[in-house]
Amino acid sequence: MSNPYLFQGEFPAQLRRAIADRRCVLFVGSGLSAPVVRSNGQPLPTWAGLLRELLGLAEKESQPIHRSREIRRMINNGSFLEAGQEIRDQLSAELQRYFIHIFGDPDVKPVENHFLIPEIALNGVITSNYDRLVESAYTISTGGSSQLTFTQHDYDVLTPQPLRSNRFFILKAHGDYQRISTVVLGTRDYQELQYQRPGYRDFLECVFATNTVIFIGYGGTDPDFRIVSDKLAAFYPTGFEPHYIILPAGSLSLTQKDRLLHDQRLRTIEYRLDAEHSELRRILRELVKISHFKETVQPAGRRVLMFADQADEVRADEIGRFLDREGHSVFRMSNTRAMQSAQQDRLKRLIETCETVLFLVSRQNAHLLHVGLPLAEDLRKIVVPVVLDSVTPPQWFRTYPYLRLREDSVLDGLRILLSTVGPQ
Secondary structure, three states: OOOOOEOOOOOOHHHHHHHHOOOEEEEEOHHHHOOOEOOOOOEOOOHHHHHHHHHHHHHHOOOOOOOHHHHHHHHHOOOHHHHHHHHHHHOOOOHHHHHHHHHOOOOOOOOHHHHHHHHOOOOEEEEOOOOOHHHHHHHHHOOOOOOEEEEOOOHHHOOOOHHHHOOOEEEEOOOEOOEHHHOOOOHHHHHHHHHOOHHHHHHHHHHHHHOEEEEEOOOOOOHHHHHHHHHHHHHOOOEOOOEEEEEEOOOOOHHHHHHHHHHHOEEEEEEOOOOOOHHHHHHHHHHHHHHHOHHHOOOOOOEEEEEEOHHHHHHHHHHHHHHHHOOOEEEEEEHHHHHHOOHHHHHHHHHHOOOEEEEEEOOOOHHHHHHHHHHHHHOOOEEEEEEEOOOOOOHHHHHOOOEEEOHHHHHHHHHHHHHHHOOO
């Protein structure tokens, strides 16, 4: 039986279009660095391997970790955050030196996998790796030019912010090994990332709302990926365009792949795994080809941000599929989610990254309309309010021109909607 997820040499049209429009972000995991070998003959460690290596370095220097056997059992059982926090607390004075010993090894240098990335037409790169292999590949490939690189600790002081300035960026989502205070290793680090870095979380939300993201270098059960994908499920606005994860064949069951698609909008692309990860390099080379020959790919139309109440999901799906068939890129934010997240500032950041903002007017979203509609107008976006069926809009709203989409004339209404969204 053939595997429908297996890469056959061609990417989905939506992904090719995103690269052609330079609206693609690569999310890099540790698997991309599998061919990198340190001076001791060992590869760079996985998260579990890193925790075991830190325990071993402490024991080697006669600074054994208290309850090290119990911590090893925690690692074996997959409790990486808890084990990492205990190691961090006990090794606080030596942790920076150990990280430099591991990730600053003189033989840790970019390989072909890394050098292919700068040849892909990307809007940015996010990596959960502590090393500097991606940054080094860009520096070497561009003849010494430095890229905008920052950690989760740096985002709030960036001026201007990369999505607003349309500047290429490299985000080190779990920190940099040379700055141990930025490294996400344990429970408290992760809690700080989740709850004390709202600007960073807003940035990630905008990235996922306005770009196609490709996860590469992750296994289906990698703890790094599980943390990121759980965050994605928590704050990702419902959209019509999926993101992608590139995995070795057999990493996930069919049910798991279906759940990724339905719960997190992650579509799986698989490759045959061998010792050299040759198929992964082939996939990267194909992404490079798309970038070099992007004139053969139909450019994307307008980027449309649609606000819709969950009760109107069926009609929102219908509108989204119609606009998608006409070449537009549609992203959907539920009204409930929009109002729960950091209100006006977050709405502004989302609206800034799209050309057209579409509001599906219902009885439940009057407050969002009152905030979001004037905001979109102030940002000089194309604003398209759509009143569904027999809904009576708020009194103040009736001074705005709007399109009424009636159930008995949906097709005619969608054609009018297409003309108001704007030309491709």
